[in-house]
Amino acid sequence: MIDLKFLRENPEVVKQNIKNKFQDHKLPLVDEVIELDAKARAVQQEADDLRASRNKLSKQIGQLMGQGKKDEAEAVKAQVNANAARLAELEEQEKELQEKVTKIMMTIPNIIDPSVPIGKDDTISTKLPASSNCSMRLPAAFSVAMLPII
Numbered sequence: 001m002i003d004l005k006f007l008r009e010n011p012e013v014v015k016q017n018i019k020n021k022f023q024d025h026k027l028p029l030v031d032e033v034i035e036l037d038a039k040a041r042a043v044q045q046e047a048d049d050l051r052a053s054r055n056k057l058s059k060q061i062g063q064l065m066g067q068g069k070k071d072e073a074e075a076v077k078a079q080v081n082a083n084a085a086r087l088a089e090l091e092e093q094e095k096e097l098q099e100k101v102t103k104i105m106m107t108i109p110n111i112i113d114p115s116v117p118i119g120k121d122d123t124i125s126t127k128l129p130a131s132s133n134c135s136m137r138l139p140a141a142f143s144v145a146m147l148p149i150i
Contacts, residue, residue, distance in 0.1 A: 008037060047094060
């Protein structure tokens with residue numbers, strides 16, 4: 001699976017790779033992932049802000065209770081509870097968006113090595129010259145039965 005940060009920073013490279021693999025029907029997935037990722041990041045930021053607010057208000061509640069200001073502390077508690085409901089909603093939304101992004105990312109093909117020739121099938125492949133020497137020679141007695149031993 002391609003790194004999401006790489007896809008975000010290099011969408012044109014990923015799109016060209018998809019074209020090189022002759023999978024043009026997957027081109028819109030790149031933009032869709034970028035859009036969903038932006039939404040997920042915005043939701044995550046809002047959730048993080050609510051968590052920070054909750055922590056700050058919780059400290060404030062402790063201080064108010066220590067000072068004996070129960071009425072004010074109860075008002076702050078109500079605000080924390082209201083934020084908790086929104087936070088739960090955001091966490092669920094964030095989870096759904098991340099699942100969608102992951103599902104789409106699994107369908108986007110990996111970047112092919114630059115040394116791989118571009119073609120629809122292996123008839124375009126490059127062949128090693130006949131004079132190339134293979135440095136690994138197997139003994140004549142070698143058999144498939146020996147594979148587990150090696």
